[in-house]
Amino acid sequence: MPVISAPHAFNEGTLFVDLESIFGCRLYLKCEGFNFAGSIKLKAANEMVESAERDGTLKPDSILVESSSGNLGVALSMIAASKGYRFLCVTDSRCNLSTKLLMEALGSQVHVVTDLDANGGFLGTRLEYVRALCASDERYVWLSQYTNPGNWRAHFRTTAPEIAGHFPRLDALFVGTGTAGTLMGCARYFRDWHRPVRIVAVDSVGSVAFGGSPGRRMIPGLGMSMRPPLLDESYVDEVIQVEEEDTIRTCHRMARSGFLFGGSTGTVVSAATDWLARHGTRDLTAVAIAPDLGERYLDTIYQSNWLQGLYGDHLVDSAPEPEEPWDEKKSASRTPNRRRRS
Known part of the structure; x- marks a missing residue:
């Protein structure tokens, strides 16, 4: 057991959750919320x-x-x-x-x-x-997290090597995009790795980070109302935008299995499970990054009055039934933007 004298000296970076029993697809979730700050x-x-x-x-x-x-x-x-x-x-x-x-x-x-x-x-x-x-x-x-290279360097030095160490046969990585620090640090690391890894950036509908139309976004964490200065799209193979209602449904579905995660995690997992369903193969090794846990969202995405006021009655107390593996019925609600690496 470690003994520390400063709170930032501890950060659990080796915990992954196998989501197959919840979503029916081979997806591992890297949990970044187990430190004294509670997030990546x-x-x-x-x-x-x-x-x-x-x-x-x-x-x-x-x-x-x-x-x-x-x-x-x-x-x-x-x-x-x-x-x-x-x-x-x-x-x-x-x-x-x-x-x-x-x-x-x-x-x-x-x-x-x-x-x-x-x-x-x-x-x-x-x-x-x-x-x-x-x-x-x-x-x-x-410090300007939007332009500071230390933002992406942190993940180049820590997050990406932690993933690579546990999944040497990694095929696809799903990363939520806000400032693009996590995305660019991981993408730069895996660009020169020993095998190709498909980098899928996940964004919220209403964000203009990748050139989309601006719109209402009520869940903090992912998405930007400007293009992230750190973003270099040449490192990104594909972009998927997720509706906030799908984010909430995914969060509630994981909570019904005992895993309480934040809104950014729900967005990334929603995109990843949809992508895996559309590609229809169980041979891929895929990892998604969970930036935080869900306690800070108890008065928003897990609160009935908040959901009802913003999204209507249909999302209140939503507890979706488990879908069959590789179900494609929800794919139309995302906006995939496929890119090929040059």
Whole structure:
């Protein structure tokens, strides 16, 4: 058993869940929620903070500031508390209440923006606020997860090798796309690996990350209201967009089997199971990445009033019956965008 003195020193990176008994397809889920920050964002947060410390950007009197829909904010709150920095998280009204309270419990200040940007999201408004803060006081240090190479380097060094070590015959990897840090770190690692791995990026309908039309998105985590600056589509073989209703159904289906995961995980698993169903083979080894667990979503995607108010009665108390393996009936609700590697 490890003994640690700093919360970011522990991160369980070797746990995988076999989802075949739930979905009837050969899919392994890499669980990234077992650390004190509760999500995969701990890796990027730690890499970016340590890099800023090494190059002298972060000083004892610095005030960390970052735009986050939730999980990175929690990770930075935890690290800031451990290292003695002040931290201000700029988030928006989609941020789960439990996430906001957790950041505040860790000693961070949370600013919530409510005005939409030109693409119908909140990111542009959040970034404007961060830039204004940095211009007002030189003590503010913005790590900028959207442009910081430490975001993808963290996954190049950790997440991808962890997957490769357990699945040397990996055929397909499904990665949710927000800032594109996890996607690009894993894609770069597997591009030069000893065997080809199909990289499937998963996005939310309403996100413009891959050039789609902007639309309402109520589940935080995946999707962007701008093109992610870190994204290089030459590393991506295919993009699948998932409707939020399918995200919720998938989350509830896993919960009925005892696995409570967050919205981003539901989106990625929904895309992966649909992709495997359409390709109709059991010979592939496929892995999907689960960014976090589900406790922070109890008042949203697992709450009847929230579901009813946003999506209608048909999603309330939904407990879908198990489908036959390789059922293709839901494939029309996704928007696959196939790419071939040049």
